[in-house]
Amino acid sequence: MAKETFLKEIGGKSVVEQIVDNITNAIINGELKPGDKIPTENELCMSMGVGRNSVREAIKILVAYGVLTIKRAEGTFVQQDYDSKMLYPVLYGIILQKDSANQIVELRKIIDVGILQLAIDKLDLESLHIAEQAMKELEKKITAENIAAKDIFEADIAFHMALVEITQNALLKGICFYVDQITKKSRMKATEKFIDEKATERFLLMHKDMLRVLKEQNRDQINEVVEKHYQYWEQVKL
Structure with missing residues (x-):
């Protein structure tokens, strides 16, 4: 050469x-x-x-x-x-930014809007059933007698990953996986905040709204639903 x-x-x-x-x-x-x-x-x-x-x-x-x-x-x-390792430099660059907390929240919002848009295009009965099952599991953890932030967090991750799976996009899946890893601490704090303030019903409703928008294929409400979804997380420092 x-x-x-x-x-x-x-x-x-x-x-x-x-x-x-x-x-x-x-x-x-x-x-x-x-x-x-x-x-x-x-x-x-x-x-x-x-x-x-x-x-x-x-x-x-x-x-x-x-x-x-x-x-x-x-x-x-x-x-x-595609290799998920390709995302390392991008994500590390975000983490090392001075304003990384806000940037990561903004990144995740944009990703979730894109996920719902793409999921609407590729939704079928099987993938919808999987997402609904993930929602039922999340609701089970939220309404449990001995409620635990860790259990809710894991069910929350599973629900969002069920939405990502609908997109059939490996790059999106990889990005979401690593964003989940680097934001685990702050999202756990946000989950604990919901529990402490007895706002778990609101937490559940936010997720149900995401599933509803998907089922109804209501693109006009995607931005509004995603914006509300991150109100508590934005109040917690990474």
Whole structure:
């Protein structure tokens, strides 16, 4: 691969970062396609004018991010399928922002609006039944005699994931999984707040509204329902 197309000067970045950028840009631009074998270490060193250690480090980073995969005795290839590890840099970047708490809430709102829009398009009787069962389980946990925030939280996650499954979108599923992981502490606090303030019926109604909008295919109410859904969470610091 020609040096002028594969190595671009990027000021202020380390050699390893430049190599990572060059390889990912080659994938984005179509110079490297999913399933393609990338040049060998020696070829990359020669085409970029960089050292072997830098190339190895860059490849390790891209493998860790799920962009490349190493096949022993064959070489290093561009990943052919979606890998949830690809989301790591994006989500870590959000977490490290100074205003990460608000940004994560905003991100989740946008995601939920998109999920409901897409779920309406792909809804069928089987997936609706699964979502309804998840709702029944959530209601069971909320109305239990010995109510527990952890049980409600887990049922809440299961309900939202049931909605995500309807979309049949692996990328959305991966994003939601990691957002759930990094917001577990704050969402647990929000759940405890509902319990302490004896507002569990309101908590349940918010979820029933999401399911109702889905069943009625009422796109006009999606934004309103999602906005109400996060009122308590917004009051809790991450």
